[in-house]
Amino acid sequence: xxxxxxxxxxxxxxxxxxxxxxxxxxxxxxxxxxxxxxxxxxxxxxxxxxxxxxxxxxxxxxxxxxxxxxxxxxxxxx
Amino acid sequence: xxxxxxxxxxxxxxxxxxxxxxxxxxxxxxxxxxxxxxxxxxxxxxxxxxxxxxxxxxxxxxxxxxxxxxxxxxxxxxxxxxxxxxxxxxxxxxxxxxxxxxxxxxxxxxxxxxxxxxxxxxxxxxxxxxxxxxxxxxxxxxxxxxxxxxxxxxxxxxxxxxxxxxxxxxxxxxxxxxxxxxxxxxxxxxxxxxxxxxxxxxxxxxxxxxxxxxxx
Numbered sequence: 001x002x003x004x005x006x007x008x009x010x011x012x013x014x015x016x017x018x019x020x021x022x023x024x025x026x027x028x029x030x031x032x033x034x035x036x037x038x039x040x041x042x043x044x045x046x047x048x049x050x051x052x053x054x055x056x057x058x059x060x061x062x063x064x065x066x067x068x069x070x071x072x073x074x075x076x077x078x
Numbered sequence: 079x080x081x082x083x084x085x086x087x088x089x090x091x092x093x094x095x096x097x098x099x100x101x102x103x104x105x106x107x108x109x110x111x112x113x114x115x116x117x118x119x120x121x122x123x124x125x126x127x128x129x130x131x132x133x134x135x136x137x138x139x140x141x142x143x144x145x146x147x148x149x150x151x152x153x154x155x156x157x158x159x160x161x162x163x164x165x166x167x168x169x170x171x172x173x174x175x176x177x178x179x180x181x182x183x184x185x186x187x188x189x190x191x192x193x194x195x196x197x198x199x200x201x202x203x204x205x206x207x208x209x210x211x212x213x214x215x216x217x218x219x220x221x222x223x224x225x226x227x228x229x230x231x232x233x234x235x236x237x238x239x240x241x242x243x244x245x246x247x248x249x250x251x252x253x254x255x256x257x258x259x260x261x262x263x264x265x266x267x268x269x270x271x272x273x274x275x276x277x278x279x280x281x282x283x284x285x286x287x288x289x290x291x292x293x294x
Contacts, residue, residue: 008277008280008281011276011277011280011281011284012251012258012273012276012277012280015248015251015252015276015280016188016251016255016257017251017256017257017258017261017276018258019257019258019259042172042173044284045173045177045181046173046174046177046284046287047280047283047284047287048177048180048181048184048252049174049176049177049180050233050236050237050283050287051139051180051237051252051253052135052136052138052139052176052180052183052184053135053229053230053233054230054233054234054237055135055138055139055142055230056138056230057134057135057137057138058134058137058138058141058150059134059137060133060134060137060150060151060154061151064133064151064154064155065126065129065130065133067155068125068129068155068158068159069122069125069126071155071159072122072125072159072162073122075162075163076120076122
């Protein structure tokens with residue numbers, strides 16, 4: 001697998017679209033390309049951020065935050 | 079770390095910067111990295127601020143996966159609790175806080191969908207929502223929505239430039255957690271074509287985002 005092919009595959013990997021039989025080749029290439037591969041994968045995760053930012057934010061109820069913060073404070077005290 | 083809150087990465091004697099479309103933060107407000115650092119130090123106020131900044135985006139993402147308002151609210155709460163509990167596992171070297179949170183939220187939402195074995199019911203609801211209200215996320219603008227609207231429009235422009243078949247394949251993979259084979263079966267398309275659509279579409283978005291970052 002060339003590095004260009006690895007980049008294409010990495011983009012499929014980060015969105016969880018690799019098939020099992022592709023994973024093996026991907027992991028081998030990942031090991032072979034080392035740090036360069038890890039940096040490429042880290043960059044590909046920017047796709048996640050972009051897909052989320054493409055959505056119109058949705059409203060959630062104030063009660064959710066109250067419950068959350070109460071649980072967090074309890075956990076911290078405990 | 080520079081003033082944008084972006085960590086440069088050293089690669090083979092060369093510094094590269096992880097690209098990402100950065101949502102605006104008010105002048106003087108703590109960066110996402112600052113907030114994550116404080117959450118790692120168990121400061122509840124930092125989690126409160128991070129929640130205010132991103133609950134709308136994460137809820138929209140969850141809703142896009144599970145199509146159920148009440149379940150989305152419950153999951154949103156669980157996800158922020160997980161952010162609190164797992165904050166120590168966040169590494170600024172590996173990416174940005176929003177990317178980490180989105181990855182976590184997407185995984186939880188897709189897991190939730192699978193656990194309930196609700197694919198069929200969600201599909202029916204999605205179909206019905208799409209028919210009744212093409213833009214199901216329309217509501218009165220919130221402060222958060224206004225803050226992110228420019229970024230959203232720019233990112234959407236990148237995605238909307240893709241051919242519909244590529245958009246559909248990416249949508250099914252990212253928001254529904256479908257494998258290439260599942261997408262091929264659902265869209266009645268050869269597996270090789272699905273793979274090509276995903277590869278081409280993701281590359282175009284990736285390249286488009288890089289250009290966008292330069293513009294921003």
